[in-house]
Amino acid sequence: CAKALREIGSEVPTGVYLPSNPEAILISLDLKSGAPMQSAAKAPYRATFRVQTVGIEQVERCADPDYEFMHDFSTEYSQMAIFKVGDDVRQDILALQLMRLFHNIFEQEGLELYLYTYRVIATSPGCGVIECVPNSRSREDIGRNTEAGLFDYFRHVYGKEDSIKFQKARRNFVISMAAYSVALFLLQIKDRHNGNIMLDDEGHIIHIDFGFMFESSPGGNMRFEPDIKLTAEMILIMGDLTAPAFLWFKELCIKGYLALRPYRQHFITLVALMLDTELPCFRGHTLEQFNARLKPDSSETEAARYMHEVINRCAHSLRTRIYDYIQFQQNKIPY
Incomplete structure (x- = not known):
């Protein structure tokens, strides 16, 4: 280089x-x-x-x-x-276009949810330019410089847990975690190792690299990873499963999910326009599966309960720990 x-x-x-x-x-x-x-x-x-x-x-x-x-x-x-x-970035572009729609709807509904939709441009077939997320570090990079978990990293950067600076960073972490959790679930974004997860200077978590989504996943489309990456260290920043910050996180996830449901046809139409590109994320059932995750025939109460169950089964998922371990063994990505 x-x-x-x-x-x-x-x-x-x-x-x-x-x-x-x-x-x-x-x-x-x-x-x-x-x-x-x-x-x-x-x-x-x-x-x-x-x-x-x-x-x-x-x-x-x-x-x-x-x-x-x-x-x-x-x-x-x-x-x-x-x-x-030699890498088709159109799939990243599609994911970010959908997230931009999500972001606009969250704003329209007055929801305090954070998505950073960085720019990706396809310059020619198999080539592209990607904007780097400013003022941020990957979780992998943090892990290479310290053996401390995210909670200890937050305390080192932002001070004591009861300090205003830490509380602001925790708040930013929660509103971004909730927004990305909804996006990860709806778009079925996979390959969520620590090299693809960023933290900015204000405490927001930001996901990057959407090479696996919808019906594609690493390992021959095994769909091994859970719907949301929600590890023990992520939960620890919010307290624990019964802490006010974690309960607020779940509330924001459910509110964000419910806010997007009325616009499902807009999302389906955008994805349908890309089906003829034969991107690897399309394997024949993308639209019906995407539609099903939005629970079109369920009441709002039933849909809220469904999203609550998704979060519960992803928290402390063994499959997440196994996938992170595999990435460490194969690619030396810390976790």
Whole structure:
């Protein structure tokens, strides 16, 4: 990666921009930033750029050879991006489009639920650019630097459990955990090892990499993982299974699930538009299974009870621990 970046050079032509951020001009390339990303089958790499947000109109004006771009150092900042070759990112795009719909509905319904829908752009068949989640670390990265669990990590970063800073981080953790739990269940997103789970500086949990969803899963579509990743260390941040924070988490999950049900036809239509792409997540029964998870024939009370049962059976799931152990043995991903 470093050699390839040196061949490109640190300076970039005026008017160049990242497809994942078309409102910002690229100023320079950090030649020391090239790093291969861990992947079971592919070789994605990450690079860091210095960019300046100027707006789409000014980016377009930069295409004019006579236009003189005014560089403002005060608004320059770093932005990372992941580049994939030989990997179809359209499945990630579909997952994030659906999550964006979920996010908009949550906002419309006045629900305090957090989803970070980062940008993914398919640049050509089998190639794409992925926006890196800013101000965040993967759970894998945290595990490589400390043997402490998430709760101890939270105490180290945010202070004592009764401090305001810790309470704010816990709150952010709960509202993001609830939102992603609903999304993981409805979209059946799998391969939830610790390399695909991020924590930002404010305590939000953020899921990335949606290469397995709907009817596809690792290990030849075994569907081994539970519907939601809800480990002991995640629960410990919220207290325990009877703590107010965990009960609030369950309440938010149920409210989020109920808020999405009336819009099921919108989701089904969006997925149906992608069926002809023959993405690996489509194996013949995607629409009916997706529809069934939204319980169209159930009352609101019955649907709430159903979501409550989903959460209960996923908490402390043995299958989650086994999958994390397999990922550690095969790919050395800490858990």
